[in-house]
Amino acid sequence: MTTATAQPLTSLVLHNSETRRKEVFVPRVSGEIGLYVCGMTVYDYCHIGHARVMVSFDYMVRFLRAQGWRVKYVRNITDIDDKIIARANENNESIQSLTTRFIDAMNEDADRLGCARPDQSPLATEYIDEMQGMISTLIKKDHAYAVEGGDVYYAVNSFPRYGRLSGRAQEDLQAGARVDVDSDKKNPADFVLWKAAKPHEPSWQSPWGIGRPGWHIECSAMSTCNLGNHFDIHGGGGDLLFPHHENEIAQSEGATGETYVNTWLHVGFVNVDGEKMSKSLGNFFTIRDVMRQFAPEVIRYFIVGSHYRSPLNFSDSALKDAKQALSRFYQTLKATKELHVTEIKLHETYEKVIGNTLERFNAAMNDDFNTPEALAVLFELTREINRVLRLETIEERTQALPLTQHLRDLAGILGLLNSNPVDFLQGEADAGQGLTSEQIEQQIEARQVAKAARDFAKADQIRKELLDAGVVLEDGKGGTTWRRGE
Incomplete structure (x- = not known):
């Protein structure tokens, strides 16, 4: 069967956040892609915004590899941070205990969402020496300065290109996230590279005294150590574009003198019923919260159904729509x-259907990972399969089998349709409500008894009661089957 590697590698077009336009992707090394994604700060369970980043870059990597690209996917883990320290103190537990627990939870959530593990998942605490080396280089090159007390700051004015990613003029810049405005700074926009230790905080020896790294320097060290000073693609959530990614560019290019990243990809925000997700607004949902109500594949489909750069509106109704589509x-x-059927000879007509579907699916995904268009192609293929299933002879209907395998192959690139159909359709009722599978089977058996006794009114009543409970019965030659209603 035709595979998903039919398109030439040079056809990939990506929207570069730095240039704010789509560009034909040109790899640094032919056929290879180095991809770094900013991962999670592990002090709590991952939320639905994290799920969007996980799933988006997972299907990107799946597609690129299916096209023949050799992808090295690196996603870091921040395991030292102000929030981590505060949460560990609140819980009266060690930082290592806290971070290990939430790293395990993060991996479990990602696994359930169908995300393959990155090739490498570096921990910030494993790269302290590399961070200190980069900071020392920045000081030597007059891009950074140490102040009395042990803090080290990056001098934003020393890097004329600062602001090019976010499009902000230097004179308009304010101090970035996670940075306290400090009178020791030469410029309010300068950001911290190394923090002097506070009492009872984790710390490391350094040339500037005992302390710990700032947030931004972590990713500069981890990305360049794992992918080189200059690599192909850097990604993350849209909230990281400024100041985090802007600062990464300044740090990395200031230290190495080389271009840091060729293409920047940013995943859009997740809103809840039209509002930005926020704990203070009471509309904050962890992945685990949502999985209690909806199957992981439904959540994944919900994410895949929107273009990764577009805002994504999270709501019960949107997830129910995703469930219906699946x-x-x-x-x-x-x-x-x-x-x-054990043996099938694919008719030429359907060979063309497969070829056309493959071409259109690849074209959609090569166009900046246009998943809504890719799904539209799969729905069209599904309609064709259903048409074939209605044909008169069994020989004609069996042509649906290779079409279905093709559907699974392409959907698998998006991380979808990997479940057993009956298992998905008969999955337990959302949020633990409604009838269990055992209760449904008992009702179906009672209906069969009623039909055998020619009590058709009772049989019809049972069907109606099940339908009212969200269960659809389907009578066929092999007996009665059922599925959860849409």
Whole structure:
């Protein structure tokens, strides 16, 4: 069968946040991509915004590899930070205990969302020496300065290109996130590279005294150590564009004298019912919160269904729509699974359907990972499969099987349709409400007894009661099957 590697590697077009336009992607090394993504600060469970970043870069990497690219995917973990220290103190537990627990939780959530692990997941605390080396280089090159007390700051005015990623003029810049405005700074926009230790905080020896790294320097050290001074793609959430990624550029290029990153990719914000997600607004949801109500694949589909750069509005109704869409796919997969054929000769007509679908799917994904368009192609293929399933002869209907395998292959690149169709369609009721599978089977058995006794009124009543409870019965030659309603 035709595979998803049919498109030439040079066809990839990406929207570069730095230039604010789409550009034909040109790798530094032919056929290879170095990708660094800013990961999580592990002091709490991951939220739905984290899920969007995880899933988005997962399907990007899946697609690129399916196209034949050799991708090295690095996503860091921040395991030392003000919030981590504060939470450990609140919990009266060690920082290592806290971070290990939430790293495990993060990986568990990502696994359930169908995300493959990155090739490397460096921890910030493993790169303290490299961070100190980069800071020393920046001081020597007059890009940074130490102050009395042991803090070290980056001198923003020393880097004329500062602001090019965010498009902010230097004179308009304010002190960045996680940075206290300090009278020791030469410029309010200068940001901290090394923090002098406070009592009872984790700390390391350094040329400037005992302390710990600032947040921004972590990613400059981890990315360049794992991918080189100059690499292909840097990604992360849209909230990191300024100041974090702006500061990474200044640090990295100031230290190495080389271009840091060729292409910047930023994932759009997640809003909740039209408002920015926030604990203070009471609309903050962890991935685990949402998984209690919706299957992980439904959450993944919800994320895949929107272009990664677009704002994503999170709501129960949007997730229910995602579940409905997935259910339509799985109903088709279930129908084709009931065709028991061992040998199929693919008709030329359907070879063309497969080829055309593949070309259009790849074209959509090569256009800055246009997943809504890619899904539209899969829905069109599904409609064709359903049409074939309605044809008169079994020989004609069996042509649906290779089409279905093609559907699974392409959907698999997006991390979708990997479940057993019956298992998905009969999944336990959302939020633990409604009938269990066992209760439904008991009702179906009671209906069969009623039909056998020719009590059709009772049989119809049972069907209606099940439908009212969100369960759809489907009578066929092989008996009665059921699925959760949409």
